[in-house]
Amino acid sequence: MKPMTDRSALLSSLEARLATRVRVVPPSGIRRFFEIAATMEDVISLGIGEPDFVSPPAAIEAAIASLRAGQTGYTANAGLMELREAIAEELARRYGVHYDPAREILVTVGVAEGIQLAMLALVEPGDEVLIPEPCFVSYGPTAVFAGGRVVYVPTSVENDFQVTAADLEPYITPRTKVLMIGYPNNPTGAVLRRRTMEEIGELVVKHDLFVISDEIYDRLIYGRAYEEGHVCVPSIPGLRERTVLLGGFSKDYAMTGWRIGYACAPEPILKAMYKLHQYIVMSAPTMGQVAALAALREAQDDVERMRRAYDERRRVIVDGLRAAGLPTFEPEGAFYCFPDVRPTGLSSEEFAQRLLQEERVAVVPGDAFGPSGAGYVRCSYATSLENIREAVRRIQRFVARVKEERRVET
Template sequence: MEATTLDTAERLAGRLSERIRSVPPSGIRRFFEIAATMDDVISLGIGEPDFVSPAPIIEAAQAGLEAGKTSYTANLGLMELREAIAGELDRLYDLQYAPQNEIIVTVGASEALTIALLAMLDPDDEVLIPEPCFVCYGPLAQFAGGKVVWVPTRAENDFQVTADDIRSRITDKTKLLFLGYPNNPTGAVLRRDTLEEIAEVVVEHDLFVLSDEIYDRLVYGEAFERGHVSVPSLPGMQERTVLVGGFSKGYAMTGWRIGYAAAPKPIMDQLYKAHQYVVMSAPTMAQIGALAGIREAQGAVEEMRQAYDARRRTIVDGLNAAGLPTFEPEGAFYCFPDITSLGLSSEEVAQRLLQEEHVACVPGSAFGPSGEGYLRCSYATALPQIEEAVRRITRFADKVRNEG
C-alpha cells in the first residue's frame, strides 16, 4: 500500500466508532498468535477441546450435505434441534421452554450473548459483571451501549460472587446482572445456596440476568455430585433470565459455531429481531450435527468430561507442588494459579514463560482487574503435554525465584 493511502486510512481510522476503538484486542488471541510462530510450544492458552467432534455429529453433517441440505433454515433454527434443546434443558434442569418461540439457535454462544445484550440494554444502562470473567463480557456490553460495573471475586471465597457483592453495587441505573458459571477463567462453580441468595437480590431490584452456561456439562468432584444449577431454574428467575448455552465445549464443536439462547417469549421476541438482521440463521450443517450430538453423543460427552477431570487433577497438583497456589476448579477446563510469589506481573510471567519455556498461558489481567497476579492455564490438551507443561512451569518458577 502506498504511503499516502496508508496515511489517509490511518487518519480516517481515528474517526471510527469510539465504542470499538476504546476496547483493547483480546489478550487471549495475542498470546495464541505469538505461540503459533514458535516451535515446540505447549499451548495451555486457548479454551478449545483437543478432541475431535464425536463421530455421530460428523456423520450426520456429512449425510446432510450429501442430501443437499445447504439452504437456510428458519431464522430461529431447525425445529427438530430446538425441540431437542428444549428436551435436554427439561431433562437436565427441569426447565420448560417452548421450542416454537422461546429457543433460538445462534452462531456460537458468542452471538447469543451479543443479541441478548443488544435486546436488553439502552445507552448508559449499568451491567454488573463478576470478574475475573471471559474477555468478551465487558466489550460486548460496551458495544451494546451499556456501562460495565465490575464485581470483584476472590480466591479466598472460591471465586464465587455473593449476594452482598452484587447488592452493594446496585444503583438506579442497574439493569442487568451478567453471570458466567462454571467460570472462565477460574473454574469456579456457583453453589445453590449462593445462587438462591443472589436470586433474591435480583428479584428485589427487578433486574435482568444474562447467564452464560456454556460449560454446564463440564463439572467435576463435588460439583458433579451436586449437579450444575441452572440460573433460570431458581424461583423468580426464568421470567427475567436469558440462558445461553451451546455445543462448543461439552461436545467438542468449537469450529462448528453453534449455540443457543432460551428465554420467555416476550424477551425472545426482541432477541429474534437482532438475530434476524445480524446473521439470518446459524449454519445448517452445524445445526444438523448438533442435533445428532444431543441424540447420539451423550456417552462421548461423559467420556470427555472424565478425561478433563483426570487432567484437572494432574495440573492442579503439579502447580501446587511448584509453589503456585492453585484454587481447585470445579468446572470448565481452566485452572488459575497464583503467581504473585514470582514477583512479576501476570503479563510478564506469561511472556517469559512463552519465550523461555515455550508454554503458552494467558495473563490473568486479561480477565478483569481481579485477575492480576494469576495465570490462566487450560487443561483442554492431552495429558502427556500437561505433564510436560507442568515440568517446564516448575523449572521456570524455580529459575525466577533464584533470580531474586
C-alpha cells in the same frame, strides 16, 4: 517517503472516524500470546479454550449425510424445529426448566452471538451492566457495543471466585439493568453453589434486574460440583422470567468449529433477540444444526468420556502447579485452572512472557479477564495428558529458576 507519510496520515484519519464504541474496546487479551506462540517451535499451549477432542462421530456423520442429501440451504431463522425441541427436552430433563421450542428458544451462531443479541435486546444506552470478574473477555465489550456502561464486580479466591449477593448489592444503582454471569467460570473454573445463586436471585427480584447466564460449560463439572449438579440459573425461584439462558455445543461436545449455540428466554425477550438475529445472521449453519441434533440424541456417552478425561487432566495440572510453588485454586468446572504467580515476584504479564520465551509454554495473563485476575495466569487443560505433564515440568523448572534469581539478588 512522502507517500508513506501520506498513507500513515490517512490511516490515522480513518481510525479517528471509527465509531467510539469500537475504538474504546481493546483487542482480546487472549489472542496476543497465541500469535507470538505461532511464530515459535516446540510450544505447548495451555492458552486456548478449545477441546483437543474431535467432535462426536454421530455429529460428524449426520452432517456429512445432510450435505450429501443436498441439505445446504437456510433453515428457519430460529433454527431447526427438531433441534429446538431436543434442546427443550434436554433442559427439562437435566434441570427441570421448561421452554416452548416454538416461542422461547433460538439457535444462534455460538454463544458469542447469543451474548450480543441479549445485550442488544435488553440494554439501552447508559444502562449499567454488572459483570463479576475475572470473566470471559467478551462480556464487557458486548455490553459496550449495546451502549451499556460496564460495572465490574471483583471476586476473590478467598470466596472460591464465586460472586455473592453481598458482593453485588453495593454496585447496584437506579441505572443497573442487567447482571451478566458465566458459571462454570472462564477463566477460574469456579462454580456457583445453589444457595449462593438463590440469594442472588432474591437480589435480582428486589432490584427488578435481568440476568444473562452463560452456561456453555454446564456439563463439564467435577468433584463436589458434579455430586451436587450444575446450577441452571432459570431453575432458581423468581429467575425464569428474568433470565436469558445461553448454552451450546462448542465445549461440552467439542464442536467449536460448528458454531452452534442457543438462547432460551421468555417470549417477549426472545422475540426481540430473534428480530436482531434475522437481520444479523439470518440463521445458524445448517450442517452445524444437523450435527448438534445428532449430538444431543447420540453423543451423551462421548460427553461423559471427555468429562472424565478432563477430570484426570485437572488433577495432574493442579497438583503439578502446586508442587511448583504456585498456589492454585481447585477448579470444579470448565477446563481451566488459575494459578497464583505472585510467589515468583513477577506480574501476570511478565510471567506469561518469560514462560513462553524461556520454556515454550503459552498461558494467558490473568488480568486479561479483569482486574481481579492480576497476579494469576489462566492455564487450559484442554490438551493431552502428555502435553500437560511436559508443560508442568517446564513450569516447575521455570519457577525454580525465577525464585533462585530472586534469592541471589537479595
